[in-house]
Amino acid sequence: MVTRSIWYDAIIYLYALSLLFYFSDVARANRSAKQIGTGLLYFVWVLQTAYLGYSLYEHLGRWVFSMFETLFLFSWVLITASLVISRFYRIELVVFFVNLFGLAVLALNFFSDSHVSPLIDQWNINDELLFIHVSLAVGSYAAYTVSFVLSGMYLFLHRKLKQKSWTASMKKMPSLEKIERYTYVSVVIGTPLLMLALSLGVAWVLIENNVFLLWDTKVINSLLVLCAYGFYLFQHHSLSISGPKLAKWNLAAFVIVLLNFILSNVFSGFHNWEMTGVGQ
CATH class of the missing domain: 1.20.120 (Four Helix Bundle (Hemerythrin (Met), subunit A))
Structure with missing residues (x-):
């Protein structure tokens, strides 16, 4: 076995x-x-x-x-x-x-x-699925956080260069091209992780036999996060949009991530950080 x-x-x-x-x-x-x-x-x-x-x-x-x-x-x-x-x-x-x-x-x-x-004998089988789901979600949010920091750095550097205001701190920053590429890579990493997390989350809900959990505010907002970053990738890949406009969209998408985190504690019926144990 x-x-x-x-x-x-x-x-x-x-x-x-x-x-x-x-x-x-x-x-x-x-x-x-x-x-x-x-x-x-x-x-x-x-x-x-x-x-x-x-x-x-x-x-x-x-x-x-x-x-x-x-x-x-x-x-x-x-x-x-x-x-x-x-x-x-x-x-x-x-x-x-x-x-x-x-x-x-x-x-x-x-x-x-x-x-x-x-x-592990004491580990409920549903707990393993939930553990993978949470791990993937945390990984996706970590990647999105990195992309948020990079977008903020991009806009800061872009504004300074446009104003021709050179500072010592700018010497430690990579070029705008590299920052934009690193931001894109971070989103490319985060988005499939979130897709996988949502897929396994749906599987867990079906195992728990409670379809109403799919209408939880955290689930709905997670889909909004996925749509926001999906549109970021669409703009970058299909519309060839880049530069400050794309960086600003990425910052706006991260606001939804923050809302997702807040909603998990305030409004979510089963996504919260005060749970005493998984699967209890």
């Missing part, structure tokens, strides 16, 4: 990691990121195929599958289809969203099955 738990964890984490690299390629053509993402996705496919092969061997003579195995097979089909699309049609945006859905299905499947035991 412990071996299976490690097997499941490896599939989930590698699957999520592959999507991060895929998103990097989708946001801005990055051949290296695409190759790594595709390689990880193939490895996930191999792990799933090996598990399915083992399951078929166990089912010899009785072709009856459990819900867990059926959903696992569904996830495998989604990955297989996405790899075919990536290989022959090269529609990477479709590949990303198909696999984002596939990861949510796989996470829901793993963490809702009582037979998929965690490595």
Whole structure:
């Protein structure tokens, strides 16, 4: 059972990691990121195929599958289809969203099955899913915070250069071009992390069998955060908008992040920092 738990964890984490690299390629053509993402996705496919092969061997003579195995097979089909699309049609945006859905299905499947035991006896299986969800969300907010600081630095440096007011502190700053590139990279890191966090959060809500939690103020505001940074990437990538206008939009997007943090303590019914224990 412990071996299976490690097997499941490896599939989930590698699957999520592959999507991060895929998103990097989708946001801005990055051949290296695409190759790594595709390689990880193939490895996930191999792990799933090996598990399915083992399951078929166990089912010899009785072709009856459990819900867990059926959903696992569904996830495998989604990955297989996405790899075919990536290989022959090269529609990477479709590949990303198909696999984002596939990861949510796989996470829901793993963490809702009582037979998929965690490595620690005292650790509730739902707690592991919630832990991953929170970790991804924290990582995304950290990346957005970095992008916020960089945008503030960009606007400060841009204004000083425009006024031709050179100061000693400016010597320690990178160029406007580098600051803008670092800001973009931070958003590219934060956005897929938040996407994954929301996907796993939805899976956790479904496991808890309380769909009304999807209407929680924190959930709605998290979607607004995702839309704000998604529009940032759209402006940068498709509209070729850059400079102060894009930096100001990034600062405005971070205001929504701050509101998201405040709402988690004031209005959210289940997202708050006063919880005495996860899953209690």
